[in-house]
Amino acid sequence: MSLLDSLRRPEYTGERRCWPCTAVNGFVVVVAAGILAILSFPVGVLALGVGAALVYLRGYVVPGTPEFAPRLVASLGVESLFPHADGGRTRRSDDLTDEAVDGEELVGVLFETGVVEEAPDGALELSEEFDESWEREMAALRDRSDDELAAVVADAAPFEAAGERAYGGLSIEGPTRAVWLSRVHGIADAAAVRALAEAGVPERYRAHATTPLRMFVETCPDCGGDVVETTKSNCCGGSGSVYESPDDEVLACESCGAVVYQFDEEVADGDEPESA
Ligand SMILES: [Zn+2]
Known part of the structure; x- marks a missing residue:
């Protein structure tokens, strides 16, 4: 298993990536890197690179993101920005039936x-x-x-x-x-x-x-x-x-x-x- 594979979390990436989680974390990484860059430009750049890579590989870096990010995004009323937010997963399927059967x-x-x-x-x-x-x-x-x-x-x-x-x-x-x-x-x-x-x-x-x-x-x-x-x-x-x-x-x-x-x-x- 490579280092990248051990960092990767398939449950939060690929098709399962949660776009509200990714967006919130991207925002946090950029702000944090910006603050660090004021103190030391190379450190800011490094933080941006590492943060972005972790969000890419692991879905999120801020602990507990799946618990708050979707709620946060929903409360902002911008879910329509995320094409996957209304995916088939959240909507319940009907039965394919017509008449009732015992x-x-x-x-x-x-x-x-x-x-x-x-x-x-x-x-x-x-x-x-x-x-x-x-x-x-x-x-x-x-x-x-x-x-x-x-x-x-x-x-x-x-x-x-x-x-x-x-x-x-x-x-x-x-x-x-x-x-x-x-x-x-x-x-x-x-x-x-x-x-x-x-x-x-x-x-x-x-x-x-x-x-x-x-x-x-x-x-x-x-x-x-x-x-x-x-x-x-x-x-x-x-x-x-x-x-x-x-x-x-x-x-x-x-x-x-x-x-x-x-x-x-x-x-x-x-x-x-x-x-x-
Ligand atoms: Zn499947």
């Missing part, structure tokens, strides 16, 4: 068709066959542009719809129903509908299974990274996500920060598959 009936169908099975500890798990088939479908959609993906998701929707990219995600709109999905959920759901069809799950159950199935995702639908259990406050990822229910337990991608599943979703609906 939760227990759905789990029964998923059992019968071999999509899920009972794990040794008694919980539900995906069958290896379905897991592989779903993963294969996700991998096939990963490279599509947002526009192409929106069309695929509209095709998978159980209602007549056309898709387009909107609000940092995918808008699936038809005459009877309109839903919004983040890109990561669009990939997961469209791939799940295809894999469920392959498994022989009747059409009326397919879309309804997509949201609960997201709970079993282990590989990021969008980037292929590892999905881990975390809380929202651990994935900085833009203003909004940090202080809007920061303690919500989520499954999120370690590489890109996308929230794959939010644990209260199914509990609120009263049809969490695990309870069946």
Whole structure:
């Protein structure tokens, strides 16, 4: 591991870089370097260089930045300056469903068709066959542009719809129903509908299974990274996500920060598959 790699913090840089955090830190570094430069010009220049490099490699240098910077930027009312501040991460995806389906009936169908099975500890798990088939479908959609993906998701929707990219995600709109999905959920759901069809799950159950199935995702639908259990406050990822229910337990991608599943979703609906 090189020195640069040991300094780098991927959780706050790259696609996961929080622009409010970066801007606030850039401002602090410039002001601090300016003050130092008055005392000693070379020291000021050095501080500017080191500070800028650290913000670049580590996302921020001021301790605690993810806790205050997004809030600070939000309070200044300048979020619109940050194109990523309203990314798909902060907005919650809808279910890709139309009519209601009984939760227990759905789990029964998923059992019968071999999509899920009972794990040794008694919980539900995906069958290896379905897991592989779903993963294969996700991998096939990963490279599509947002526009192409929106069309695929509209095709998978159980209602007549056309898709387009909107609000940092995918808008699936038809005459009877309109839903919004983040890109990561669009990939997961469209791939799940295809894999469920392959498994022989009747059409009326397919879309309804997509949201609960997201709970079993282990590989990021969008980037292929590892999905881990975390809380929202651990994935900085833009203003909004940090202080809007920061303690919500989520499954999120370690590489890109996308929230794959939010644990209260199914509990609120009263049809969490695990309870069946
Ligand atoms: Zn990812």
